[in-house]
Amino acid sequence: MLSESNSAPVALSVHDLTIAYDGREVLKQVSVSFAKGAITALCGPNGSGKSTLLRGACGLAARTGGRVLLEGEEIATLAPRSLAQRVAILPQTPEVPPAMTVGELVALGRHPHLRLFGRPGPDDCAAIDWALARTELIRFRDRPLAALSGGERQRAWIAMALAQRTDLLFLDEPTTYLDIRHQHDVLTLIRRLNREEGITVVWVLHDLNQAAAYSDALVLLRDGAIVAQGAPEAVLTPECLRRVFDLEIVLARHPLSGALLCLPADLPGAA
Known part of the structure; x- marks a missing residue:
């Protein structure tokens, strides 16, 4: 659980969550907690279950097993209007x-x-x-x-x-189709709202470098299961990234901020 390392209060917790579509399990007994007042990024390859976990955590995807607790209260017992007063979600498109x-x-x-x-x-x-x-x-x-x-x-x-x-905001790929300037603007806006207003944020991000720079914690998924979760420094290791993406990745540091950078090991050189 993400909250165990820093004992921060938990805003929402998922326990053994299983979700199936057309008889196929796309999320398999996933358990994770989202720390109150933190930003957590869900990352992984296409089809890994990121958006399904996001939707399941806020009650928009029917589950075949498990529990989701909002500050200790099972969200399935909450009326949709009551839940919407406590949790906001912005879908991808x-x-x-x-x-x-x-x-x-x-x-x-x-x-x-x-x-x-x-x-x-x-x-x-x-x-x-x-x-x-x-x-x-x-x-x-x-x-x-x-x-x-x-x-x-x-x-x-x-x-x-x-x-x-609401105190809890879910965002599914909020930078999709945006150029690098507008991506930066949106990510910076959410980070500022998190810091100044105390809003807990859970978002799906494809870009690992953006996830590391703008999030307090990462959850890496593959094939509907969590491979690693924790602070970016602990999760973004070459070994872990190889398991998740089947790709050799080297780590570097941003020359100005010192933020962690993930780069494919076989990038071509300049012509």
Whole structure:
């Protein structure tokens, strides 16, 4: 369990979680805990079970076995509205009508807090304004999503999730389809929110270097099972990465920050 090494309080824990699709187990008795106030990255090759674990941990994937506890409470016993007031999730490729404005999208994050047919109250408006401000989107409030760049649109989705005002945020590949500048912007935004607001974050990331630089802990999966979990320095070893990716990887350090870097051993040299 990730929390054992530092005895930090646990925000959410998964115990022997098993998920099957069409009779095939894609997640096999996985157990992991996510420390409160930390960022944990789920990493591994395509088809390793990263997104399935993310969805299973927040109750969006039907399980065939195991338990998921949110601060000690089984999430299966929580009503969907109650769960959405405590956990926010941003899927990999969300879709909305392009004519919807940024403000309208972010307001959707308040739906779990509204009564049936209820209108947003002062607390809801304050949460929306806060989410827009934290993502630097206030000036885009009335702009259609279709008029935004890819990075701006991703920030709008993050703002919608933030408007739920939950303590736990799940993100499935939040940098997909973004260029390196916008990837950096999104990752830095989430890291800043984690540090300043204390939001617990669990995200799926493909880039090991980004996962190591922006996360407190990593979970490496292969074939629906956890191979290693812990701090980046403990998990990202040549031996472990060989087991997960079937690739020889060498480790280096970023020349400025000192962050751990993972590079294929057989990169071609300059022509």
